[in-house]
Amino acid sequence: MxxxxxxxxxxxxxxxxxxxxxxxxxxxxxxxxxxxxxxxxxxxxxxxxxxxxxxxxxxxxxxxxxxxxSFTNHVDPATLVPSEFQAIEEGEKISLSVADHQSYEINIAGADGNFRLDRTLADYIEGWSRTEIAQRIKCGSILLNNCLTKPSQKLAVHDKISITIKK
Ligand SMILES: [Zn+2]
Structure with missing residues (x-):
């Protein structure tokens, strides 16, 4: 997987x-x-x-x-990608497609302010409502640092959110 x-x-x-x-x-x-x-x-x-x-x-x-x-012509851009982590830009929404992947990981690279887990995911995931996200958190298909958590949990730097999509 x-x-x-x-x-x-x-x-x-x-x-x-x-x-x-x-x-x-x-x-x-x-x-x-x-x-x-x-x-x-x-x-x-x-x-x-x-x-x-x-x-x-x-x-x-x-x-x-x-x-x-931008990249020069004779350098393969793929070799310049620093890691397998794809940055989610401010205002961007990612879509979690069941066809390509069954599991996703979001690493919190910074948290300046108060950010709730459920609200943050609703802000950055395409088509997932906060209610739906809260249910996924409660049933354990969304984990924080590999542990069960609550929708209102505040996020901190270096937190890891794991999302498993069950078909
Ligand atoms: Zn004007």
Missing amino acids: ETKQYSLKLLKKQEADTVKKQCKMCGKVTIFTDTTIRRHNANGKNIYQFAIYKCPKNHSWNKKLDSYK
């Missing part, structure tokens, strides 16, 4: 960031709010990360955050 491993960094929700600047569409200075949506654009060998901001009239402005070099 293959286990797919993920890593997840839990960060405190931050106050929406705002920037006062000229909106070309509105034709005046207005307040842009960070939607917290991030986009990656590749341009040649560089990958740029943008934060998407919106003005009150919903016009977008992409704030450039970072750029980093």
Whole structure:
């Protein structure tokens, strides 16, 4: 049985960031709010990360955050993957498919704030409600550090969540 491993960094929700600047569409200075949506654009060998901001009239402005070099052509990207752990990005949802894997592991790479097990899983797993997750925790198909736990259990760094999907 293959286990797919993920890593997840839990960060405190931050106050929406705002920037006062000229909106070309509105034709005046207005307040842009960070939607917290991030986009990656590749341009040649560089990958740029943008934060998407919106003005009150919903016009977008992409704030450039970072750029980093992408893989060079003669290096096989597979050899550069640091580990078998796949990072779950903020705002992303993973889908646990019974066909590919029967067991999953989510490793908590950071926990800045109070994060309940059931709520966190509902936030990051596609199509699983909190009620459904609570039932899976109670029946032991979701374990924390290989032990039975409760849905309201708080997560800490280095915790390991194991999920077994029964067909
Ligand atoms: Zn505008």
